[in-house]
Amino acid sequence: MTSIASLVNQQSKPCTEWDGYRCAMQIAPDGTTRLTSRNGNDFTAEFAELAGVLAPALDGRAAVLDGEIVVYNEAGQPEFGMLQERCGRYQTHRASLRRDEPFTDLSVRFLAFDLLQLGEESLLRAPYDERRERLLAVPMPDPYRVAVVRAFTFIELDADRRTTADLLAHVTAAGHEGLVAKHRRAPYTPGKRTDAWLKHPLTQANEVIICGWRPGQGRFTGTVGGLLLGAHDPGSGKLRYIGDVGTGFSDAERSRLHARLEELHRPEPPFADDPPCADVARARWVEPVLVGEVEFRQVTRGSGRLRHTAWRGLRADKTPGEVLAPRPDREPETSSPPDEPAAAGSTRPHGLDEPSRPLGAKITVRAGARQLTLSNLDKPLYPSGFTKGEVIHYYSHIAPLLLPHLAGRPITVIRFPDGVGGEQFFEKNVPRGGPEWLPTVPLPSTSGRSRHGERGEHGEPIEYPLIDELAGLVWAANMAALEIHVPQYTVDPGPPPLRRAPDRLVFDLDPGPETSIVDCCRVAERLQDVLAADGLTAFPKTSGSKGMQLYCSIDTADPAAPSAYAKRLAQRLARETPDRVIAVMSKTQRIGRVLIDWSQNNIAKTTIAPYSLRGRDQPTVSTPIAWDAVHACRHPAQLVFTADDVLGRVAEHGDLLASLGSTRAPLPTD
Structure with missing residues (x-):
């Protein structure tokens, strides 16, 4: 892919x-507004709240704008999955919806990036700079529904003392897909791909054609378990198999897809060449007429299969004839094993400088209602x-599920300022220079250590942070606080x-x-039954490491009771199966046994928080799982989840710990 540095020059403008x-x-x-996709589908009824917004500002002039319809998540980032949820809801209920009925919980915004006509004048042959200037001159009477996408020139970046790498880092942290570099003197060419507009994605994604599906199993019985994908070979134009996708679906989307795919049944695969039998076991084939989009990490050489895929949704604005197979990735430049290619397996944004360059660039971002400065x-x-940047991206996206598990609990973090493998340290106190808006709570030290780490006789108070909003997570992640640990109690801030x-x-x-997690x-x-x-x-x-935890929601007035109860149960299981379970910390006795560590219920102890990253070789996550x-x-690999895996899982399953609080019961006293 072309480097962004070669695109951003005095003749181009990235958006x-x-x-x-x-x-x-x-x-x-007359103000009548029509919204259409690239392939001519009419979106007007589906996004009725956008119709007529600009008419008052045009004073009776006609206009045609090119842009993108988006839905924002709670972190203020455009999220394709939420747009898909809205579209699926519309398709399901459109027979009963009024034309102008809004989706108040999933409002949309039109982001304009080009102006093709104004009044009777066509602007297709005008250079992009002129079209852009005319677009900026159009008033935006309701910026919550229609706005103009921001653009930059090389000169503007240079004047701000910023590099193209800074711009990419900012785009990454803001949760955007990437950049499009546009030649400033180029005309608009409808329906043609030219070098005047060059896309620079930060994540790999591609349109795909749904060619088949596998029935779901277990709790997905009666819905879609996965999709079999195809795309046209760029050289021959033949439809070929490019892999499958089984994650990233909501339950509602699985059901909607099942209903649509049942109607498109065909007896044979639609590909020019039959795919491998092992890849298409249990497959049901469909007419190749539906287009979707997937994220992926790699395209394998030779077979051209997409690896590590996640579903993003159907694309009503694309036709099957437009879908071309992505090019295979380069061979990895290291000796990594075939299943874990070093370069292709990384989700590092394309075009960023390698880690050997000086690191220190700072950018300013908005997290919820806060403005933060991020670096490196x-x-x-x-x-x-x-x-x-990817750590911050993960914590920003998992925040709606993670924050309820941190609410009211004093936070302890493990920081890795030089990354995993370098120096690491626990931190309870809010560090000097912490943001004024960050809530804190002073609590007596349970270990007898002072604020500066020395052991004291009386245990000086510790100023614990309380993380109750997105900005707090981003602030902690920017300090390389990879791990978040919490106690089993909450605090009354007094x-x-x-x-x-x-x-x-x-x-x-x-x-x-x-032994292992198995x-x-x-x-x-056994513990579940007891x-x-x-x-x-x-x-x-x-x-998120080698083991696992079990949580129960309890009622007790005695801070010491949970440890005592947990110890009794651990000792009971150790007596019943001494060859498999141990309830004491002795390292010499642990070979071949699982330690039931009951001591984490002590007031002085903390446990890794649900959805927290761990400081291991891979960005693994402490992940809630189902009893199934x-x-x-x-096999241990069945319960290893990375940050990317978890974001796909929660999109599909939600928070498997969400009902923990509703199961609260008295702690047994016997």
Whole structure:
């Protein structure tokens, strides 16, 4: 792919690439507005709230604007999945919807990036600079519904003392798809791909043709389990198989796709050449008429298969004839094994400088209602190449699920300022220079250590941070605080501040030498039965490392009671199966056994938070899982989830710990 540095010159102007539907807004002199996709589909009824917005500003003139329709998530980032949810809801209910009925929870915005006609004058032959100037002169009476995409020139960037790498880092942190570099003197050429507009994506995505599907199993029975994908060979034009996708679907989307695909059944695969039999077991074939979009990490050489795919949604604005197979990736330049190519497996944004360059560039971003300054976004924090920018991206997207599990709990973090493998340290106190808006709570030290780490006789108070909003997560991630740990209690901020009684019971299952998380799953099943007999509901999650934890929501007035209860259960299981379970910390006794660590219920202890990253070779995550996954686990790899995996899982399953609080029950006292 062409380097962004070679695109951004005095003859080009990069604009942000948005995560939505390409759309033309056509406004007649009487104000009638029509919204159409690239392939002529009429979007007007579907996005009725956009119709007529610009008419008052045009004073009876006609106009045609080119742009993108987007939906924003809670972090203020355009999210294609939410746009797909809105479109799916419209398709399901359009027979009963009024034409002008809004979707108040999923409002849309039209982002204009070109002006093709104004009044009776066609601007197709005008240079982009002129079209851009005329577009900026059009008043935007309702910027919440229609706005103009921001653009930059090389001269403007240079005047701001910013580099193209800074611009890419800013775009990455803001959650955009990438940049489009446009030649400033080029005309507009409808329906043609030219070098005047060059797309520079930060993540790999491609349109695909749905050619078949696999029925779902387990809880997905009766819906779509996965899709079989095709695309046209750029050379021959033949339709060929390019792989499958099984993640990224919501339950509603699986059901909608099932209904549509059943109507398109055909007996044979539609490809020019039959795909490998092993790849298409249980496949049901369909007419290749539906276009969708997937994210992926790699295109394999030789076979041209997409690897590590995630579904993004149907593309009503594209036709099957437009869908071309992406080019295979370059061979990895290291000796990585075939299943884990070093370059292709990394999600580092294309075009950023390598880590050996001086790191120090700062950018300003908005996180919710806060403005933060971030730095060194392209600095790798994991040996796999996962960067600080990607850490911030993960925490920004997981925030709606993570924040409820942090609410009211004093936070301890583990920081990795030089990345995993370098120096790391626990931090409880808010560091000097912490933001004024960050809520904190002073609590007496339970370890007898002072604010500066020295051991004191009386345990000086610790000023713990409380992270209750997106900006707090971004601030912590910018400090390379990869791991977030929380206690089993919440606090009353006072004054005076007080620790409340514990509301969670936790069992940390830690596999010893010659055991794994598979053995932890067998112990977890036994614990689940014992806890259920005592009236408690257990929720499992992985630790993000080698083991796992079980959580129960409890009521107790005694801070010491959870540890005592957990210890009794751990000792009971150790007595019943001494060859498999241990309840003491002795390293010499742990070979071949799983430690049930009951001590994390102590007031002085913390546990890795749900959805927190871990400081390991890969950006693995402490991930809530279903009991079905625990029962089915027969290999450790089945319960290893990276940041990318988790974002796909939560889009499909939501928060598997969401109902933890609703199962609260009294802690047994016997």
